[in-house]
Amino acid sequence: MAQFRIMPHGRLQEWVAEEKGYFKDEGLNYAFTTGRGYELLRGTGGAAVQSAAGAPVQVTRGAFESYEAGRACEVSSACHWVVNMAAAAHHGRMYGHAYSVGVAALMVPPGSPIRTVHDLAGVAIGVGYHSGSHFSALQALAPYFPVEAITLAFLGGPIDRLDLLVAGKIPAANLFTKEMYTAEQLGCRRILDTTFMMGFLVSTDSDREDVEKYFRALRRAQRDIDVEPERYKHYYRKELPERYHAQVDIQAFGPGERLVFEPYTREVFEATHRWIVSLQLFPEEQRGHRDYAQAVLV
Numbered sequence: 001m002a003q004f005r006i007m008p009h010g011r012l013q014e015w016v017a018e019e020k021g022y023f024k025d026e027g028l029n030y031a032f033t034t035g036r037g038y039e040l041l042r043g044t045g046g047a048a049v050q051s052a053a054g055a056p057v058q059v060t061r062g063a064f065e066s067y068e069a070g071r072a073c074e075v076s077s078a079c080h081w082v083v084n085m086a087a088a089a090h091h092g093r094m095y096g097h098a099y100s101v102g103v104a105a106l107m108v109p110p111g112s113p114i115r116t117v118h119d120l121a122g123v124a125i126g127v128g129y130h131s132g133s134h135f136s137a138l139q140a141l142a143p144y145f146p147v148e149a150i151t152l153a154f155l156g157g158p159i160d161r162l163d164l165l166v167a168g169k170i171p172a173a174n175l176f177t178k179e180m181y182t183a184e185q186l187g188c189r190r191i192l193d194t195t196f197m198m199g200f201l202v203s204t205d206s207d208r209e210d211v212e213k214y215f216r217a218l219r220r221a222q223r224d225i226d227v228e229p230e231r232y233k234h235y236y237r238k239e240l241p242e243r244y245h246a247q248v249d250i251q252a253f254g255p256g257e258r259l260v261f262e263p264y265t266r267e268v269f270e271a272t273h274r275w276i277v278s279l280q281l282f283p284e285e286q287r288g289h290r291d292y293a294q295a296v297l298v
Contacts, residue, residue, distance in 0.1 A: 004210045005033045007076035008239070009198070010158070010178055011100070011257040013221045015235040020224065022217035028210060033073050056126070056164055059156040064130035064286070067091040067201060074206040075214060079132030080264070083199030084272050087295035088288025095200040096264050096298040098215055102257040104136055104176030104194040109168045110187035117144050117192050122151055126161045126173035129154040130281070133161070133174035136196040138279065147279065159241060177256040178236050185248040198257065199264060202297055211297070215261075222259045229255040266292040 008014050014032065017023055023030050063078040067086040077083070080099060087094035106125060108114045114123065120141070127133040134152065141150050153170065155161050162179040164170045166186045174194055175183055184190065202211055225232055236250045269292045277287065288295070 002029070002207070004028055004030045004075070004206070004214065005073040006030055006214065007033055007071060007073040009077040009257070010239040011102075012225055012229075012232050012235050012255065013218050013257075013259055015238060016221035016224055016232050017217040019232075020221065022220045023214070026213035026217050028213040028217065030214070056153065056155050056170060058154050059160075060129050060154055062129035062131035062134065062154070064282075068286070071201075071203075074203050075200055075211065077198050077200050079135060080197040080199040080268075081135040081272060081276050082130060082132065083201045084269060084295075085276055085282065085286075085288055086201055088273060088290045089286065090288065090290065092201040092203050093297040094264065094269070094295055095202050095211065095215070096296040098200065098218075098259060098261045099264050100198045100257050100259045102132070102176045102196060102198055103180065103254065104133070104174060104196060105180055105190040106137065106140070106172055106174050106192040106194055107165060107180065107183050107188045107190055108172050109165050109170075110189075111168075112171065112189065114172065114191060117141070120172060120191065121145065121149070123171050124151045124153040126153050126155040126164060126170045128157060128161070132176065132196055132198065133158070133194075134281075135276070136176075136194040137174045139196070140192055140194040178240050178253065181236075181253040181256075182240065182244055182248050185252070208297075218259055219261055222261075225255055225258075263298075264296065266296075269296060 006014060063082045064085060068091060077100065083094050086092060114120060125137055127137050137152060138147060138150060155164060155170065158175065158179045161173040161175060162183055165173045165183055165188055230251065233251050233253050236253055237245060
């Protein structure tokens with residue numbers, strides 16, 4: 001039996017499923033991986049890229065490009081906008097029977113004069129290129145500013161943005177889950193909620209029964225987290241750089257990303273795809289044209 005490789009997403013569910021033996025109960029031959037494509041997804045791994053003068057360097061690659069490069073795994077997660085586009089562009093298939101919701105927020109460093117969303121006018125907000133923080137920032141800011149008036153800075157992965165924000169080297173950033181909890185404990189403030197949906201991309205050669213085993217195990221893990229989240233928050237230490245462990249109380253974090261076992265419907269798929277295409281953020285050679293029936297595993 002081929003090994004089913006799982007790329008973690010900075011959340012608790014996979015770790016709980018492993019601890020409780022849920023993957024083994026399902027008979028899944030699995031391994032967690034941070035193989036090919038992971039670096040593009042996560043960024044520099046905590047040493048945010050800066051110029052010789054100390055200014056953050058723009059990083060124009062992100063979650064979508066990690067799928068283009070070919071993630072070395074059978075299943076992984078990213079924002080539903082990216083998974084939607086990747087599935088439509090033949091980089092795998094989107095799982096159609098579950099998604100997740102990640103808590104997120106636009107945040108500013110301690111002492112920032114920014115107090116309201118309107119104060120963000122003209123401010124460069126740190127996000128990850130072609131990633132959830134990119135698209136969720138645009139979606140959350142749309143009621144306040146026209147798209148062309150929103151200023152974004154592409155600063156790598158989630159940890160990169162956290163490092164820069166807490167150091168006061170950027171005026172604002174879009175952070176989610178553990179990075180958001182960390183920044184808040186270190187004195188950063190939320191300005192706007194940017195909570196968003198995430199999807200699952202399954203490789204084209206994945207065994208369907210292995211895929212279902214994976215999701216059955218995650219369903220059980222989600223129920224455990226819902227009942228007693230305090231028992232499992234220590235797993236954030238596996239996803240947060242060690243240098244932050246002594247600076248924050250991980251036990252005080254929230255439960256983070258929550259899995260929802262409901263269909264990712266044709267209507268949601270098509271509306272999401274239209275919105276992304278309308279923003280003209282992807283060149284023609286990156287855009288996918290597969291329809292729902294071809295792109296989504298139902």
